[in-house]
Amino acid sequence: MYYIPLKISKELVNKEVLFHEVDQEQKDFYMTRNWFGRTNILSEDFHQWLESLGCSIFFAEVFYTPPGGKMLWHIDTEAPSNFVKINFVWGSQHHVMQWGLYNKKEPKEISLTSASTKYLNFEPNEVTLVKSYKIETPTIVNIGTPHRVINNDKTGRWCLSVNIHKDGNRIAIGDAAEIFSEYVLD
Ligand SMILES: [Fe+2]
Numbered sequence: 657m658y659y660i661p662l663k664i665s666k667e668l669v670n671k672e673v674l675f676h677e678v679d680q681e682q683k684d685f686y687m688t689r690n691w692f693g694r695t696n697i698l699s700e701d702f703h704q705w706l707e708s709l710g711c712s713i714f715f716a717e718v719f720y721t722p723p724g725g726k727m728l729w730h731i732d733t734e735a736p737s738n739f740v741k742i743n744f745v746w747g748s749q750h751h752v753m754q755w756g757l758y759n760k761k762e763p764k765e766i767s768l769t770s771a772s773t774k775y776l777n778f779e780p781n782e783v784t785l786v787k788s789y790k791i792e793t794p795t796i797v798n799i800g801t802p803h804r805v806i807n808n809d810k811t812g813r814w815c816l817s818v819n820i821h822k823d824g825n826r827i828a829i830g831d832a833a834e835i836f837s838e839y840v841l842d
Pocket of ligand 1: 730731732799803
């Protein structure tokens with residue numbers, strides 16, 4: 657399983673607060689990792705909804721994909737997994753998130769982001785594409801399997817990505833499907 661679109665509102669994000677916090681003049685790929693725990697980037701309604709499901713925010717971060725931008729294939733964590741984040745997307749109208757399978761045997765070396773977090777990245781020929789999806793409504797995404805974003809618009813793509821925990825642990829997408837079952841978009 658790669659993604660689970662949710663029937664919750666994008667308005668659960670305080671966009672004014674969010675866009676005050678990011679550099680809207682960005683021209684290149686850009687990421688932040690600034691907001692741990694409860695944050696006023698997300699509304700009180702969002703926090704209460706998450707807490708009603710026994711979940712909480714570990715951290716939230718923002719990714720910007722410029723017009724014509726194509727991310728490298730990567731996994732957000734230091735080892736392959738099925739862990740999830742909830743993504744909210746704005747800006748670009750022509751964009752896609754893609755997932756693939758690592759098609760080599762050798763283990764990958766761990767890389768560090770600018771925020772010193774561990775991730776894995778892949779060469780284009782090391783991943784076989786298996787799924788493409790355009791995120792419109794807030795969507796649970798699998799970030800533990802190789803994925804990337806392609807933005808085919810003249811407008812940049814902004815993504816607020818919320819790393820959620822349950823009982824202090826990251827959530828695998830199979831568990832997320834159960835936890836959020838009432839809110840899955842048909
Ligand atoms: Fe990612």
